[in-house]
Amino acid sequence: MSKIKMLNPIAELDGDEMTRILWKQIKEIVLEPFVELNTEYYDLGLRERDRTDDEITKHAAEAIRRLGVGVKCATITPNAGRMTEYDLKRMYPSPNGTLRAMLDGTVFRSPIIVPGLKSYIPGWVRPITVARHAYGDVYKAVEMAVPGKGKAELVFTGEDGVQRKTIYEFSGKGILQGMHNRLDSIESFARSCFEYALDTKQDLWFSSKDTISKIYDETFRETFQRLYDSEYKSRYEAAGITYFYTLIDDAVARCVKSQGGFVWAMKNYDGDVLSDMISSAFGSLALMTSVLVCPGGQYEYEAAHGTVTRHYYRYLKGEKTSTNPMATLFAWTGALRKRGEKDGNADLASFADRLEKAAIDTIVSGTVTGDMAALYNGACTVVDSESFLKAIAEKL
Ligand code: NAP
Ligand code: MG
Numbered sequence: 001m002s003k004i005k006m007l008n009p010i011a012e013l014d015g016d017e018m019t020r021i022l023w024k025q026i027k028e029i030v031l032e033p034f035v036e037l038n039t040e041y042y043d044l045g046l047r048e049r050d051r052t053d054d055e056i057t058k059h060a061a062e063a064i065r066r067l068g069v070g071v072k073c074a075t076i077t078p079n080a081g082r083m084t085e086y087d088l089k090r091m092y093p094s095p096n097g098t099l100r101a102m103l104d105g106t107v108f109r110s111p112i113i114v115p116g117l118k119s120y121i122p123g124w125v126r127p128i129t130v131a132r133h134a135y136g137d138v139y140k141a142v143e144m145a146v147p148g149k150g151k152a153e154l155v156f157t158g159e160d161g162v163q164r165k166t167i168y169e170f171s172g173k174g175i176l177q178g179m180h181n182r183l184d185s186i187e188s189f190a191r192s193c194f195e196y197a198l199d200t201k202q203d204l205w206f207s208s209k210d211t212i213s214k215i216y217d218e219t220f221r222e223t224f225q226r227l228y229d230s231e232y233k234s235r236y237e238a239a240g241i242t243y244f245y246t247l248i249d250d251a252v253a254r255c256v257k258s259q260g261g262f263v264w265a266m267k268n269y270d271g272d273v274l275s276d277m278i279s280s281a282f283g284s285l286a287l288m289t290s291v292l293v294c295p296g297g298q299y300e301y302e303a304a305h306g307t308v309t310r311h312y313y314r315y316l317k318g319e320k321t322s323t324n325p326m327a328t329l330f331a332w333t334g335a336l337r338k339r340g341e342k343d344g345n346a347d348l349a350s351f352a353d354r355l356e357k358a359a360i361d362t363i364v365s366g367t368v369t370g371d372m373a374a375l376y377n378g379a380c381t382v383v384d385s386e387s388f389l390k391a392i393a394e395k396l
Pocket of ligand 1: 073074075076077078096285286302303304305306307308309310311322323324325371
């Protein structure tokens with residue numbers, strides 16, 4: 001059989017621990033037998049980040065910017081324990097943080113829906129994709145403990161003078177917090193959301209609390225509406241999808257009663273909290289995918305979970321683990337499909353579709369990894385990661 005060719009490369013970002021093992025197995029078992037892989041390889045494993053003083057992460061971000069498509073393995077974000085475990089020169093920042101800061105993107109998380117796997121909310125038959133604005137608000141807030149009686153004011157010193165508003169006249173002890181956001185960041189977030197929903201042909205929801213926050217949240221609402229009216233309305237109508245704004249509390253209530261199948265854009269804090277609620281409700285972290293969509297049109301695909309450290313330590317002792325490779329596999333299919341679409345390479349895009357279908361069919365026909373057995377309706381066979389991937393290759 002002749003292999004499918006890739007006209008242009010994608011950036012391949014390798015990672016750490018159990019997901020690094022899965023990475024290699026996925027390539028060998030379900031990709032390389034069918035596709036002549038064309039990648040620019042960047043090793044973001046912690047040892048290589050330490051050896052290059054984290055320069056490798058910046059080179060990888062530049063490669064994604066240049067090539068337009070990247071696929072990333074989960075990586076360790078070092079903490080004090082990792083400093084000793086890997087004898088690191090310094091405590092490097094999270095690679096995902098570095099990539100996001102350099103590429104200025106928005107992260108979209110969506111579940112892989114497999115018929116027959118239980119969801120905690122059975123009405124959700126289609127995925128709900130959460131888009132979280134990852135800049136500002138309470139995450140960049142300045143706080144103060146108020147020691148006693150006094151007046152708190154909001155003061156802005158601009159080029160043309162000073163603006164001042166009273167926050168509160170304290171008669172005793174209290175607390176204060178100052179938050180900000182930037183219009184360019186809100187606009188680029190809104191644009192990524194409009195583009196992603198168009199790309200995946202799903203409705204877009206945005207929610208905030210503009211009835212209470214009449215300048216701050218209203219600016220978010222107004223920015224989405226302005227971009228929709230001026231740049232996206234006709235494209236959305238042509239694609240048969242809608243943009244919908246509602247209050248955050250109304251959105252939460254509607255979401256629970258919905259069947260899924262939409263993208264939900266949220267402010268930073270709302271997205272932090274609700275993305276965890278939605279991913280747990282869909283059942284398994286190992287079935288949650290994630291893509292960074294950049295305003296420059298670049299896409300970086302990965303799994304939402306980490307490096308599955310506990311399984312890795314068992315693997316190091318010689319055990320064959322039953323770690324779920326689905327989300328990492330879908331990161332690859334996402335990247336290959338996008339490469340195919342960008343290059344007009346229909347064979348590559350359809351390979352990605354067929355590989356995803358083979359993976360889902362493998363689960364439906366009863367071959368699963370350990371984490372999925374608990375969610376499975378009926379009898380199933382639990383196999384190790386390698387056997388699971390071989391079963392997928394056979395279906396394919
Ligand atoms: P984790 O790697 O996501 O694993 C947490 C637990 O979830 C695992 O112990 C396992 O539970 C279960 N799990 C996650 N993925 C699974 C899979 N594919 N198959 C089966 N079970 C799975 O999170 P963590 O333990 O908090 O973090 C480990 C390392 O990953 C840390 O160094 C962290 O910095 C890094 N991390 C990286 C990223 C990223 O690169 N995007 C994201 C998060 C964390 P059981 O042990 O009960 O089976
Ligand atoms: Mg959270």
